[in-house]
Amino acid sequence: MTVLSKKIIIARLGLPASEAKSLVITPLLDEDCFDEDSVDLRLGTHFLLPQIPPQPYFDQSGSRFASQTYLHLHAPLGDYFVLPAHQTVLGATLEFIKMPFDLSGEILTKSSVARSFMLIETAPWIHPFYRGCLTLEIANVSNTSILLYPGMPIGQLILLKTAIRRPPEKLAGSYVGPVYPEAPSPAPPREQLLGIGIDSYRKPGHGWVHEGAMRKEFHETMNALTDEHRESIRRLLKLLDRHGCFPGDTPIHKLLA
């Protein structure tokens, strides 16, 4: 992999956005943002602040995970955002980036920022053809609060040549085109485990769920019944469900659907 020079970066920026090899970084507010091998990026104006969740753990399988876990805040340019000591917040770059199909990128904390014990990225890799403002996982690891002024230079983008020869036919991925920091939308752990053949898992506050075995036995039992009895059992299960006797994401819902 070769790190792109300022000259090549500027040449790529000059290509129309529709070209697969084009690079877009916008807005470019300062001509001094280019170093010989990197481009300075600034802090955007939107933040997602982790909140104390209403339940005793982050339940990533919950349908309202993002809205219950983060508080969306806006600090207009000129205003500041206070990041307390040992706290984290999701931010985004002010610049929107469109990566060419043949380059990867890496965003690094600017050294001046890092020396105030603030980190901006723990997932710094940017895939070819990505487009969007870059979400930053900002962490204040110092012992004092830090003021974050949107618009301040915060990171450096390094661009690297890859061996990819052809652009993909379509854009993929769940993070296409964000302009604000976006909360994660991970697949529920149950689905991730089923993908590798694990169909038993422990549910917090509930105990072990043996989903595969349960499904098998449920269908066997139901198939042995008459239509009338099957319908009665379904009605009973739905009654229990309606009165909140089954947790929101239990597999019973799939069986009843």
Added chain:
Amino acid sequence: MAPLGDQLVQDAVSLAEFVRSISGPCERRGGTFAHRTSSEKFFAYIEALADATQSYLSRRLQSTAKPRDLLQLRREIASLRISWRFLHQFVKPAIDADTLNLPDALVQGLSVRFREIPLFRETDFIFIHSDRFNYLNVTLAVFKRRADSISKCVSGPEFPPNLSIIGIPYSQSSSLFLNCLIPHEMGHYVFGELSLGIKFKGELESELLTRIDPGNPSNIGDIVELLAQWIEELFCDAFAVRLVGFCFSAAFAELFDLARLLDERGKYDTQKSRDGAEFAEYPPDLLRLRQQAMRLERDGWWNELKAIDSQYATSIVAAKELEDKDFVCPALFSEHSMDPVPVIQSFFKILPRVEIELEQATAGLTSSSRGWSAFSDGIASCLEHGVVPSSLRDEAGEPSDVVTLLNSAYRFYVQEMPKLMLHIAKADPASISDRMHWARRVELWTSKAIEDVLLLRRKRHPAA
């Protein structure tokens, strides 16, 4: 019963509590949510007025002893309470309209564009949430009269100059394209500031008196009031088109589903469109659209508009073919026992004056179609490829502008969404949820581009 002085203390405390309950949220607003500078001015004004009201009550109670003066104070307290009750309806909706609950980029962009009018360089707008579906302009004269009656009584601050209030439906607080209707409300501010209502009423009355027998003078007055309201609405429509171009008319056609009135050839069935015409404070929708179409043609949008493949564009183009006689329907004015023909004739005689007044009010404002040829195709190409369209430059190195971004993005939204979705894996242009998701993305990219070009232009032209 307690002595009058004691009763007055209770009345004053009750009013002070009431005032504090209104200003309290303004004092507590800082910290979590951000507001526009204009809203901050409004909150500071409310706080200062509340402080002045409380100080006034304390001073007056200490210095008033005679029964006659105490009775006068009681009347003042009652009057102050009525005025504060009026202000009450604006404070919470203004606090709710923080920058995350407004189309903030659009509002910034529209305010900058509005201030390009030499007559209104200092004007700014406070945005509030409204629980009505309609957008609304708070009549500044009415608001100021009530607010300044408090100021005058308690020697408090006056309502800040060059500020106006616009209400947007809370449900539309984050959408971009439908909020292209906001410039119409800015038009109401212009209409009021230039006292055009009085002018038009005089002209309408003279015109009506030459055509109809004033058998019942009060009837004439009612009709003049109604037609003056119509004129104001049409002025505001034309103003909006002058300010932002066809995206206003497209949003108008979208919101009122005007394409429903088109036949299979893309023409209006005038008989069908008359059916719904009733005596109302708003002029018929199709008349509004026709007048907008005429304005769009004057502003150089016509060829662009005709080339857009969308029912909203077709609605606008078809409206221009309607004639004055298409708007004379028997039901109109029947409540007033008026022959509609001379009334409508008088109205159409005055209508060209709207354009003359508009030209004068907006003298010095650049055409809304100015940047179209340089940028519109590039903006569409960026959106098609999922890119924020703010990196484009013209031959002079200038970035695009708010109006060109809005119109180009609107065209993309109504005509070219499938092109974008073809580039996205698993996106189905026929799926409502997929289409909503990507339309929302287009709105976000356009909003981001508006923020970016405002920054870029400020950097290039710091004095502007």
